[in-house]
Amino acid sequence: KQEVTQIPAALSVPEGENLVLNCSFTDSAIYNLQWFRQDPGKGLTSLLLIQSSQREQTSGRLNASLDKSSGRSTLYIAASQPGDSATYLCAVIYNQGGKLIFGQGTELSVKP
Amino acid sequence: AAGVIQSPRHLIKEKRETATLKCYPIPRHDTVYWYQQGPGQDPQFLISFYEKMQSDKGSIPDRFSAQQFSDYHSELNMSSLELGDSALYFCASSLGGLGLPPGADTQYFGPGTRLTVL
Numbered sequence: 001k002q003e004v005t006q007i008p009a010a011l012s013v014p015e016g017e018n019l020v021l022n023c024s025f026t027d028s029a030i031y032n033l034q035w036f037r038q039d040p041g042k043g044l045t046s047l048l049l050i051q052s053s054q055r056e057q058t059s060g061r062l063n064a065s066l067d068k069s070s071g072r073s074t075l076y077i078a079a080s081q082p083g084d085s086a087t088y089l090c091a092v093i094y095n096q097g098g099k100l101i102f103g104q105g106t107e108l109s110v111k112p
Numbered sequence: 113a114a115g116v117i118q119s120p121r122h123l124i125k126e127k128r129e130t131a132t133l134k135c136y137p138i139p140r141h142d143t144v145y146w147y148q149q150g151p152g153q154d155p156q157f158l159i160s161f162y163e164k165m166q167s168d169k170g171s172i173p174d175r176f177s178a179q180q181f182s183d184y185h186s187e188l189n190m191s192s193l194e195l196g197d198s199a200l201y202f203c204a205s206s207l208g209g210l211g212l213p214p215g216a217d218t219q220y221f222g223p224g225t226r227l228t229v230l
Contacts, residue, residue: 031216032216034218034219036221041200041226042223042224043202043221043222043223043224044155044202044204044221045221046218046219046220046221049217049218051216089154089155091155095168098143098145098160098162098167098168098206098208098219099145099157099160099168099170100145100147100155100157100204100219101157102154102155102156103154104154105154
Protein backbone atom coordinates (compact mmCIF):
# COMPACT_ATOMS: atom_id res chain seq x y z
CA LYS A 1 0.00 0.00 0.00
CA GLN A 2 1.33 3.44 -0.88
CA GLU A 3 1.43 5.50 2.28
CA VAL A 4 2.91 8.84 3.29
CA THR A 5 3.91 9.54 6.88
CA GLN A 6 4.91 12.82 8.48
CA ILE A 7 6.80 13.18 11.73
CA PRO A 8 6.33 14.93 14.06
CA ALA A 9 2.57 15.52 14.09
CA ALA A 10 3.09 18.81 15.89
CA LEU A 11 6.06 21.05 16.53
CA SER A 12 6.48 24.23 18.57
CA VAL A 13 9.61 26.35 18.23
CA PRO A 14 10.74 29.84 19.25
CA GLU A 15 10.97 32.50 16.58
CA GLY A 16 14.26 32.54 14.66
CA GLU A 17 14.96 28.84 14.99
CA ASN A 18 15.82 26.69 11.98
CA LEU A 19 13.71 23.56 11.73
CA VAL A 20 13.21 20.40 9.71
CA LEU A 21 9.95 18.64 8.88
CA ASN A 22 10.09 15.01 7.83
CA CYS A 23 8.11 13.03 5.28
CA SER A 24 8.49 9.35 4.43
CA PHE A 25 6.81 7.25 1.77
CA THR A 26 6.54 3.49 1.49
CA ASP A 27 6.98 3.08 -2.26
CA SER A 28 10.09 4.73 -3.71
CA ALA A 29 8.75 4.68 -7.29
CA ILE A 30 7.38 8.20 -7.02
CA TYR A 31 6.80 10.56 -9.92
CA ASN A 32 7.23 13.71 -7.88
CA LEU A 33 6.66 15.13 -4.40
CA GLN A 34 5.01 18.37 -3.38
CA TRP A 35 5.04 20.30 -0.09
CA PHE A 36 2.02 22.39 0.89
CA ARG A 37 1.07 24.77 3.64
CA GLN A 38 -2.46 24.91 5.05
CA ASP A 39 -3.78 27.53 7.44
CA PRO A 40 -6.75 26.51 9.64
CA GLY A 41 -9.92 26.10 7.58
CA LYS A 42 -8.19 27.39 4.48
CA GLY A 43 -6.96 26.01 1.19
CA LEU A 44 -3.59 24.49 0.40
CA THR A 45 -0.74 26.68 -0.75
CA SER A 46 1.92 24.97 -2.84
CA LEU A 47 5.41 25.56 -1.47
CA LEU A 48 7.76 23.38 -3.49
CA LEU A 49 7.59 20.63 -6.12
CA ILE A 50 10.45 18.14 -6.47
CA GLN A 51 10.60 15.91 -9.52
CA SER A 52 11.78 12.34 -8.97
CA SER A 53 15.02 13.13 -10.83
CA GLN A 54 15.84 16.04 -8.52
CA ARG A 55 17.43 15.99 -5.08
CA GLU A 56 16.35 19.38 -3.78
CA GLN A 57 14.44 22.58 -4.44
CA THR A 58 14.76 25.97 -2.79
CA SER A 59 12.40 28.89 -2.45
CA GLY A 60 13.36 31.75 -0.17
CA ARG A 61 13.77 30.41 3.37
CA LEU A 62 12.49 26.98 2.35
CA ASN A 63 14.56 24.06 1.12
CA ALA A 64 13.11 20.66 0.30
CA SER A 65 15.21 17.57 -0.28
CA LEU A 66 14.30 14.21 -1.76
CA ASP A 67 15.98 10.84 -1.25
CA LYS A 68 14.04 8.29 -3.26
CA SER A 69 16.19 5.34 -2.24
CA SER A 70 15.38 5.83 1.43
CA GLY A 71 11.82 6.98 0.78
CA ARG A 72 12.29 10.33 2.52
CA SER A 73 11.86 14.03 1.99
CA THR A 74 12.63 16.90 4.35
CA LEU A 75 11.43 20.49 4.40
CA TYR A 76 13.93 22.85 5.97
CA ILE A 77 12.67 26.22 7.18
CA ALA A 78 15.33 28.78 8.02
CA ALA A 79 14.92 31.57 10.54
CA SER A 80 11.33 30.67 11.40
CA GLN A 81 8.76 33.44 11.93
CA PRO A 82 5.36 33.49 13.67
CA GLY A 83 3.78 33.82 10.22
CA ASP A 84 5.14 30.36 9.37
CA SER A 85 2.69 28.84 11.85
CA ALA A 86 0.47 26.48 9.86
CA THR A 87 0.08 22.81 8.99
CA TYR A 88 2.63 21.55 6.48
CA LEU A 89 1.58 18.69 4.23
CA CYS A 90 3.74 16.43 2.13
CA ALA A 91 2.12 14.75 -0.89
CA VAL A 92 3.43 12.20 -3.35
CA ILE A 93 2.43 11.40 -6.93
CA TYR A 94 3.04 7.82 -8.03
CA ASN A 95 1.87 7.99 -11.59
CA GLN A 96 1.35 10.40 -14.41
CA GLY A 97 -2.34 10.76 -13.56
CA GLY A 98 -1.39 13.26 -10.90
CA LYS A 99 -3.26 11.80 -7.92
CA LEU A 100 -1.68 13.27 -4.78
CA ILE A 101 -1.35 11.01 -1.74
CA PHE A 102 -1.03 13.16 1.37
CA GLY A 103 0.62 12.66 4.70
CA GLN A 104 -1.24 13.62 7.86
CA GLY A 105 0.71 16.85 8.14
CA THR A 106 2.89 18.53 10.75
CA GLU A 107 1.25 21.35 12.71
CA LEU A 108 3.91 24.00 13.25
CA SER A 109 3.67 26.74 15.84
CA VAL A 110 6.34 29.45 15.91
CA LYS A 111 6.27 31.44 19.16
CA PRO A 112 7.27 35.11 19.17
CA ALA B 113 -1.99 36.11 -10.67
CA ALA B 114 -5.23 34.28 -11.32
CA GLY B 115 -6.01 31.41 -8.98
CA VAL B 116 -8.37 28.47 -8.94
CA ILE B 117 -11.94 29.59 -8.27
CA GLN B 118 -14.46 27.43 -6.48
CA SER B 119 -18.11 28.10 -5.92
CA PRO B 120 -19.95 28.18 -3.71
CA ARG B 121 -17.58 28.70 -0.79
CA HIS B 122 -20.08 27.40 1.71
CA LEU B 123 -23.03 25.07 1.22
CA ILE B 124 -25.55 23.69 3.68
CA LYS B 125 -27.76 20.80 2.62
CA GLU B 126 -30.14 18.35 4.21
CA LYS B 127 -29.64 14.59 4.09
CA ARG B 128 -30.68 13.00 0.79
CA GLU B 129 -30.44 16.31 -1.07
CA THR B 130 -28.14 16.96 -4.01
CA ALA B 131 -25.28 19.43 -4.37
CA THR B 132 -23.20 20.74 -7.24
CA LEU B 133 -19.74 22.16 -6.69
CA LYS B 134 -18.02 24.16 -9.40
CA CYS B 135 -14.35 24.67 -10.14
CA TYR B 136 -12.73 27.13 -12.53
CA PRO B 137 -9.06 26.29 -13.11
CA ILE B 138 -6.24 28.73 -13.62
CA PRO B 139 -6.35 30.01 -17.22
CA ARG B 140 -4.59 27.63 -19.65
CA HIS B 141 -4.59 24.80 -17.12
CA ASP B 142 -6.12 21.70 -18.69
CA THR B 143 -6.08 19.31 -15.73
CA VAL B 144 -8.48 19.42 -12.78
CA TYR B 145 -8.41 17.36 -9.58
CA TRP B 146 -11.01 17.01 -6.83
CA TYR B 147 -10.11 16.23 -3.21
CA GLN B 148 -12.19 15.77 -0.06
CA GLN B 149 -10.85 16.78 3.36
CA GLY B 150 -12.82 15.66 6.40
CA PRO B 151 -12.40 17.35 9.80
CA GLY B 152 -8.89 16.76 11.09
CA GLN B 153 -8.04 14.61 8.08
CA ASP B 154 -5.63 14.94 5.21
CA PRO B 155 -7.10 15.52 1.73
CA GLN B 156 -8.28 12.41 -0.11
CA PHE B 157 -8.24 12.24 -3.90
CA LEU B 158 -11.62 11.80 -5.57
CA ILE B 159 -11.21 12.16 -9.32
CA SER B 160 -9.23 14.00 -12.00
CA PHE B 161 -9.71 15.13 -15.58
CA TYR B 162 -7.22 15.90 -18.33
CA GLU B 163 -8.39 17.54 -21.52
CA LYS B 164 -12.02 16.83 -20.58
CA MET B 165 -11.43 13.10 -20.12
CA GLN B 166 -11.31 11.32 -16.76
CA SER B 167 -7.64 10.60 -16.06
CA ASP B 168 -7.71 8.98 -12.63
CA LYS B 169 -10.25 7.93 -10.04
CA GLY B 170 -9.90 7.54 -6.31
CA SER B 171 -12.27 6.77 -3.48
CA ILE B 172 -15.23 8.59 -4.96
CA PRO B 173 -18.66 7.23 -3.94
CA ASP B 174 -20.99 6.07 -6.70
CA ARG B 175 -23.36 8.83 -5.54
CA PHE B 176 -20.86 11.38 -6.80
CA SER B 177 -20.12 12.19 -10.42
CA ALA B 178 -17.98 14.80 -12.09
CA GLN B 179 -17.09 16.14 -15.48
CA GLN B 180 -14.88 18.68 -17.17
CA PHE B 181 -16.41 20.97 -19.76
CA SER B 182 -15.10 22.43 -23.00
CA ASP B 183 -13.93 25.59 -21.19
CA TYR B 184 -12.03 23.31 -18.73
CA HIS B 185 -14.17 24.16 -15.75
CA SER B 186 -15.35 21.17 -13.76
CA GLU B 187 -18.40 20.29 -11.70
CA LEU B 188 -18.73 17.73 -8.91
CA ASN B 189 -22.29 16.47 -8.52
CA MET B 190 -23.23 14.84 -5.24
CA SER B 191 -26.55 13.08 -4.74
CA SER B 192 -28.30 11.41 -1.81
CA LEU B 193 -26.12 13.37 0.57
CA GLU B 194 -25.15 11.75 3.85
CA LEU B 195 -23.93 13.26 7.11
CA GLY B 196 -20.49 11.82 6.41
CA ASP B 197 -20.20 13.87 3.23
CA SER B 198 -19.69 16.98 5.36
CA ALA B 199 -16.18 18.10 4.48
CA LEU B 200 -14.05 20.66 2.72
CA TYR B 201 -13.93 19.93 -1.02
CA PHE B 202 -10.93 21.19 -2.90
CA CYS B 203 -10.35 21.57 -6.57
CA ALA B 204 -6.83 21.85 -7.93
CA SER B 205 -5.54 22.54 -11.40
CA SER B 206 -2.29 22.02 -13.25
CA LEU B 207 -0.85 22.40 -16.71
CA GLY B 208 -0.55 19.07 -18.43
CA GLY B 209 -0.02 20.33 -21.95
CA LEU B 210 3.13 21.14 -23.88
CA GLY B 211 4.10 17.48 -23.84
CA LEU B 212 3.90 17.18 -20.06
CA PRO B 213 1.80 14.42 -18.49
CA PRO B 214 -0.88 15.52 -15.97
CA GLY B 215 1.19 14.72 -12.91
CA ALA B 216 4.31 16.60 -13.92
CA ASP B 217 3.35 20.13 -12.96
CA THR B 218 2.55 21.77 -9.63
CA GLN B 219 -1.06 21.41 -8.51
CA TYR B 220 -2.59 24.70 -7.43
CA PHE B 221 -5.48 24.44 -5.02
CA GLY B 222 -8.60 26.54 -4.78
CA PRO B 223 -9.96 27.88 -1.46
CA GLY B 224 -12.37 24.97 -1.17
CA THR B 225 -16.10 24.54 -0.71
CA ARG B 226 -17.21 23.76 2.81
CA LEU B 227 -20.18 21.40 2.59
CA THR B 228 -22.28 20.82 5.68
CA VAL B 229 -24.94 18.13 5.57
CA LEU B 230 -27.59 18.36 8.29
